[in-house]
Amino acid sequence: MTLHTAHAAGNNVLRAARLKRGWRSGEAAAKAVSTAGRRALNDAHFEVSPRTWRRWESARPGWPREDYAVALHAAFGLWPEDLGFEVPPGWVRPECNENTTPEAEVKRRAFVSATTAALTLGPVPPRHVDPALVPYFQKQLEEHYRADMLLGPHDLIGTVSAQYQLIDRLVRAAKGETRRGLLRVGAAYAAMIGWLYQDAGDLSAATFWRGVAQEIAVRSRDPHLIGYSLVNQAQVRTDLGDGHGVIDLCKAALENAGKLAPKVRVMAMQQQAHGASLTADRREVDLLIDQATDLLAQVDDDLPWGNACRRTPNYLEVQRATCYGRLGMGAEAGRLWEQVLADMPTTARRDRGVYLARHATAAATAGEPEQAVEIARQAAQITVETGSMRARRELKTLEQAMQPWHDASAGQALTDVLASVA
Structure with a gap:
């Protein structure tokens, strides 16, 4: 093979890996690897440009710089030499012990970076x-x-x-x-x-x-802050799908409800409703959301945290719609999402992306795949702009809900829509 032919062939390994991921263009791949790199490196400004990606694919590339190597590994689960990059002389693949995979090591470094800010060691000099x-x-x-x-x-x-x-x-x-x-x-x-x-x-x-x-x-x-911190823990349990854990934490927060600010009680009740939806208890969902609604008018504190119930129009109906969607009640959730989205301010862009993705899933669950795709187009654009993994997870849920139409025109249209988010 001549040198010209070799360069014309380009990096077929990287191209094949990109297509296997469903990234139809170098621009989509560059965005996806940039996102993976930002998470792995804990660097909000890290980016792989489309031009860099085209260079990688158009020829057999030399070994990438360290941050690119970490980003590629985070995106593909492979080291650069597995992706068609030329290995430098003497390079040795990083060692992992028998319990640590290369992916786990990248995640470990990212976790250490994420926690450094809370772990300042040693005494602090006296100061006013x-x-x-x-x-x-x-x-x-x-x-x-x-x-x-x-x-x-x-x-x-x-x-x-x-x-x-x-x-x-x-x-x-x-x-x-x-x-x-x-x-x-x-x-x-x-x-x-x-x-x-x-x-x-x-x-x-x-x-x-x-x-x-x-x-x-x-x-x-501060009893209000302690209750708030328990609700925050319950939010993580919700994302983990641990309904009983959510309920345990919210009940602990509400144990001395009479001493808590109404805002904290509202937060605990609505989060407990999420736990109820994870345990398939629709009656408890409605009971808790209704009780929180009765309290909402009493929220009048000047606490600087936990003010989503003030900033977000239809805050509790957002929670009800989310719970209904989780319970598979597509039509009921869809009606609520239409109401919520009609009243959303333009400033709440990230939340709008999340809600649109949930609305699309509700439409799919209700047997309206074309409507789901149209809503998903708006959600995908906002997801790319904001980088919200919550919105990405919601779009993954939509993808699962659209499986019955995978081979139909609506399913193919959704695949095209989600290519920009991958």
Whole structure:
């Protein structure tokens, strides 16, 4: 084979791996590997450009730089030499012990990176901590909540984690009421970091940060914050599909319900409804959502965290629709999603993507595959823009719900729609 012929053939191994993943173009593959790399490297700015991907496929490429190698491995589960890259002289595949796969090692490094912000070692030098820092961080937290709705998790994780590190150092140096105030706001920051990792699809890091939030809440001795931290733990259990675990945690949060702010009780009840949906108890779902609805008008606190019930129109109907969808009640869920989506503000873009994906699944469950595909087109575009793994998971659920139409025109249309999200 001549040199020209070899270059014309290009990297057929990489091309075949791309097509096996369902990525029909180099642009789609570059986006998917970029997303995998951002998660594996914990780097919100990591990117593989379409031009780089075309270069990899058009010739037999040399060994990629280290971050590209990690991203390729995270995306394909293969090392670069398995993907047609030229191995440099003397390179040795990283060793893994008998209990550790290469994929697990990448995840371990990502997890260590995710948890570093909470694990500052050693004593903190004495310093004056101004009480005005407490409202400053509270105000910043509210802005982070707004940015999360617009951007999704990846662009915020680093910023919020860095601020938590600073709060943690200040807590160690502060005294009296300033220290207690910083503990309360620090718990809220840790809870938000847990949420960002959960939305990004990293449940290990999410669980760690939810645990950090709970520890700080207990140290603050704030009963409202302790209840909030238990609900946050229940959210992770919901994503894990552990209905009984969700119910246990929410019942613990509500054990002294009379001492809790109405907002915390609303949060615990609606999350317990999710647990009920996971255990196929439709009656309990409606009972809990109805009880939370009766409390919603009483939410009037100035706590800086847990304010989704204020920011999100039809907040509790969102929860009911989600539970109905989980219970397989497609028509009932679909009617609720139409109501919810009609009232959503344009600023809640990430949430809109998630809700559209759930609406599409409800349409498929109700036997309306064409409607499901049309709704999915909107959801897929927002999912790509925000990088929300929650939305991606919802689209995976839609893909399963559309299996009866896999070989029909609607099924093929959905495959084309989801190619951009893969």
